[in-house]
Amino acid sequence: MRRRTAGRPRARVRTRALLLAGVAALAAVAAAGCGTDGGERPSVVVTTNILGDITREILGEEAEVTVLMRPNADPHSFGLSAVQAAALEQADLVVHNGLGLEENVLRHVDAAAEAGVATLAVGDAVDPIAYRSDDSAGQPDPHFWTDPDRVRTAGALIADHVVEHVTEADDAAVRANAARYDAQLAELTGWMEESFAEIPSRDRQLVTNHHVFGYLAERFGFEVVGAVIPSGTTLASPSSADLASLTRAMDEAGVRAVFADSSQPERLAQVLSQETDSEIRVIPLFTESLTEPGGGAGTYLEMMRANTTAIGEGLTGR
Structure with missing residues (x-):
């Protein structure tokens, strides 16, 4: 009896120690998932990876940025999983x-907007133009x-909406990030102007x-001059009449050069070779999507510099 009585306090001590350790572990997990004010880290969800890169440059570490579109995907055709769709509404x-x-x-x-989430349709607010010809005219x-x-305008709009709706983000940090990135975009515009100045007007x-x-x-x-697919979407396909008109x-x-998305230049070259006896070069560009880092267009700035160089070389024969 004395042996059992003596063991009870030790058992209670061990039980209490385990409970305290569990509480401490839960507290640590909770702290890891919280911001400095005790709430969850703010969340910004971006649909395309090009806008995702721009948004990350502006937000920095001020919020969690989730990009729905994977690298090398087509923005006209990518879809969402149930988990991604739910993330929009949170x-x-x-x-x-x-x-x-x-x-x-x-x-x-639209469902997220109806649920009360703030949304920004960037393209609607950057002085959009209309297609001028073919199937998508007007x-x-x-x-x-x-x-x-126009991306500079988009960056300012994103910064404004973050300041207004992502209340836990540091406004000063967001504005500083936006100003820094805007300067990089202004430099990009100047560099592109200088690069394209080397192309004679008749060859543009x-x-x-x-x-x-x-x-x-x-x-x-x-x-x-035209497009192989006479439309603004990759979901369309050219007819024989379209190809004959283009050639x-x-x-x-x-014109002896066609610029195609990097995902399908070989296929396009084969199609065009069937429509004309002249030799046509198909030059790959990054048009709709960023790549993985190291893939040639891992960021918006990298993509635009790569495309500018390829266009210059393609039109001047350098």
Whole structure:
């Protein structure tokens, strides 16, 4: 009996120690998931990876930025999982391109807005232009990011919406990040102007796999001769009549280079070779999506510099 009585206090001590250790562990986990004010870290969800990169530059460490579109994906066709769709409705702010770009995602963005989440359709607010020819004539062109000056406007808009809706973010830090990135974008515009100045005006003619460079053409003085897919979306496909019309236009303009998304240059070269006896070079560009880091277009700035260099070399034969 004395042995059992003597053991009870020791058992109680061990039990109490285990309980205290468990409470401490739970407290540590809770602290790791909280911000400095004891709440969860603010969340910004971005649909496309191009806008995701821009948003991360502006937010820095001030919020968790979740990008829905994977590297090398097509913004016209990517969709969301149930988990990603739910994340939209839990965000402090949803940033999306708008202008009909994310064709399979818009309904989820609308659902988040109806649930009270702040949303920003960036393309709607950067002075969008319309397609000028072919199947998409008159419809708004969503590819505003090919003009870095419009991206500067987009950056300022994102910063404003973060300050307004992501209340736990440090406003001063967000503004400082936005100013720093804006200076980098201004430098990019100047560098692109200098690079394109080496292309004679008569050679500033673009043919692409689909209509994606309207904003770049407007900003830097190019003419868009045509597109293999006469549409603003990759979901369309060219007919024989479309290809015949394009090759005639290329012959008349003396164009022998087509700029295509990096994911499909070989296929495009085969299609064009069946429509013309002339040799046509197909030059890959990064048009709709960023790549993984190290893939040639891991950031927006890297993508635009790579495309500018490729366009210059393609049109001058360097």
